[in-house]
Amino acid sequence: MRFIRATSAAVLVAAVSAMPLIPAAPSVAASAGDQDATFVKAVHQGNLAEIAAGQDARHNATTSCVKTVGKALVRDHGKLDADLKALAHKLGIALPASPTEEQKQELAAAQSKANTSAYDAAWLKTQDAAHTKTLALIDDELKAGKNTEVQAAARAARPVVSAHLDMVRGGTCHAAKDAGTIKAGGGGQSAAAPVAAPVAGAVALGGGGLLVGFGSAWLIRGRRGGVPGR
Structure with missing residues (x-):
């Protein structure tokens, strides 16, 4: 049972790593026309x-x-x-x-x-x-x-x-x-410019970071709780 959980978590982490990240907004405004x-x-x-x-x-x-x-x-x-x-x-x-x-x-x-x-x-x-x-x-x-x-x-x-x-x-x-x-x-x-890049960066990491965190927490809970019946 522990092997199955560890394998599932590894697959989840690998899948998240392969996901394309949302590109962060450029921190510098476009060139002047x-x-x-x-x-x-x-x-x-x-x-x-x-x-x-x-x-x-x-x-x-x-x-x-x-x-x-x-x-x-x-x-x-x-x-x-x-x-x-x-x-x-x-x-x-x-x-x-x-x-x-x-x-x-x-x-x-x-x-x-x-x-x-x-x-x-x-x-x-x-x-x-x-x-x-x-x-x-x-x-x-x-x-x-x-x-x-x-x-x-x-x-x-x-x-x-x-x-x-x-x-x-x-x-x-x-x-x-x-x-x-x-x-x-x-x-x-622009007062809005400095805010745009960090927000976009957070979004870019949000999906992957959230899922990796979830997979890690799931593994820890599995280790602490042990295999049912033991």
Whole structure:
């Protein structure tokens, strides 16, 4: 009887070992496609432009409201861009070294009115248009992007950009809308990504591990209980 149980358990273990395991989900997101790479480059240039504009406003604006908004842009876009650069490096995306020529010209146009009320008006109008454009880029990425990490970065940036737009909407300054906080530091990585691989790995081992465990426990119980009648 003991021989029969041991043989059955051995057959069970061999069968489980031969079973194909469910492949674990990849721990790294798929490579960035053209849409993703274009988005990362454009948003990086946008971040550089907003940081430059924010720094300029702190020196050349005439109202404390515009200076406060400028400070928020430097703070938030600096954090967002740090995350974005780390993600670009990971995905092998080469980033531009400066804002676009159009962005440079827009800031230069505002600078020509430095320390006048016309500067504040031009600066706010430019930021309204810039953040509206960035929101459109983000929404396009969320709809058409392929890389989950790039999409996660876009999703993390959206409420920040939206808050900035509220602060300059219609060319009117609303510094009081600054929340003063930004959840950066991981915006370039999907929160769901680290969970997927361990779960899949557990599933992959689940069927085999469970059955092997069951066979082992059955053998132990047989040895402890002995052969009936002894």
